Amino acid sequence: xxxxxxxxxxxxxxxxxxxxxxxxxxxxxxxxxxxxxxxxxxxxxxxxxxxxxxxxxxxxxxxxxxxxxxxxxxxxxxxxxxxxxxxxxxxxxxxxxxxxxxxxxxxxxxxxxxxxxxxxxxxxxxxxxxxxxxxxxxxxxxxxxxxxxxxxxxxxxxxxxxxxxxxxxxxxxxxxxxxx
Amino acid sequence: xxxxxxxxxxxxxxxxxxxxxxxxxxxxxxxxxxxxxxxxxxxxxxxxxxxxxxxxxxxxxxxxxxxxxxxxxxxxxxxxxxxxxxxxxxxxxxxxxxxxxxxxxxxxxxxxxxxxxxxxx
Numbered sequence: 001x002x003x004x005x006x007x008x009x010x011x012x013x014x015x016x017x018x019x020x021x022x023x024x025x026x027x028x029x030x031x032x033x034x035x036x037x038x039x040x041x042x043x044x045x046x047x048x049x050x051x052x053x054x055x056x057x058x059x060x061x062x063x064x065x066x067x068x069x070x071x072x073x074x075x076x077x078x079x080x081x082x083x084x085x086x087x088x089x090x091x092x093x094x095x096x097x098x099x100x101x102x103x104x105x106x107x108x109x110x111x112x113x114x115x116x117x118x119x120x121x122x123x124x125x126x127x128x129x130x131x132x133x134x135x136x137x138x139x140x141x142x143x144x145x146x147x148x149x150x151x152x153x154x155x156x157x158x159x160x161x162x163x164x165x166x167x168x169x170x171x172x173x174x175x176x177x178x179x180x
Numbered sequence: 181x182x183x184x185x186x187x188x189x190x191x192x193x194x195x196x197x198x199x200x201x202x203x204x205x206x207x208x209x210x211x212x213x214x215x216x217x218x219x220x221x222x223x224x225x226x227x228x229x230x231x232x233x234x235x236x237x238x239x240x241x242x243x244x245x246x247x248x249x250x251x252x253x254x255x256x257x258x259x260x261x262x263x264x265x266x267x268x269x270x271x272x273x274x275x276x277x278x279x280x281x282x283x284x285x286x287x288x289x290x291x292x293x294x295x296x297x298x299x300x301x
Contacts, residue, residue: 018226021196025189 016088020114027127037124044126048133056138059085067142071167072096074144075103078135078165087111091163107161110154118155127155135165143171183270190274191281197222198279214283215242222279244276244301252297265293273301 030040063081068074079091088111095104112128126132132148139146145168152162201222208214219231223246233245251268255261269291277289293299 015225017200018193018197021193022189025192028192029185029189 194278
């Protein structure tokens with residue numbers, strides 16, 4: 001039997017909902033597997049790192065951006081191209097340190113947390129920590145060692161979500177980083 | 181076992197997805213109607229394509245065939261990764277089972293991969 005002649009159902013479901021639901025199922029499962037928030041945060045970071053070291057290739061292939069000359073350019077590429085490409089949002093870049101080695105990404109909405117509420121017993125969970133790992137892993141593959149962390153989170157009652165990115169050093173050797 | 185965990189994650193996601201889908205749509209006529217919905221709209225939302233072939237014995241068994249299953253297309257098509265393929269299908273089996281469950285159908289969903297990247301569920 002063919003599938004022709006089916007009545008059309010308009011699809012109210014966006015792909016982003018599948019993504020959000022799947023991420024939520026992942027975090028829920030990790031909370032069951034590990035006994036405390038700190039371990040879940042570490043796992044999310046590690047998983048993000050493993051994704052990031054591969055995602056960068058996909059990103060470079062699809063976006064065609066050339067080498068960034070400084071950290072400001074990097075920030076622009078991350079916020080305006082990468083975030084847009086993978087999460088459909090464009091965070092704003094603010095709070096540059098005087099030395100130009102640290103900045104903040106402000107996300108007014110975070111697709112990972114649509115419909116999500118943190119229960120009281122997980123107040124130290126960094127729900128979207130996967131993102132930090134992704135950024136860290138991806139940048140490592142283009143020779144930048146960075147530190148990435150959430151400093152504000154709408155899930156915890158803050159008005160925006162803020163990710164702080166700090167440039168640590170250029171990675172000189174050409175050995176690819178192993179997986180953690 | 182990891183497949184079981186993946187399957188239950190898929191189950192939860194499938195339930196949630198179906199809720200979003202069917203908020204405003206009319207009730208399904210029958211079981212076959214539901215299966216066609218899974219093959220067409222559901223599969224398209226999740227995998228950006230429809231199921232290639234649906235077969236049934238009209239006694240409650242359905243076989244959904246996807247000839248280019250998106251979770252397998254990035255892997256080499258030979259025999260090399262065949263034994264690992266089931267892990268990638270576990271989540272999807274759960275997805276279908278969860279979706280059906282919220283539509284009132286209790287089911288068992290299994291998958292079979294005999295040649296990458298095609299699979300049967």
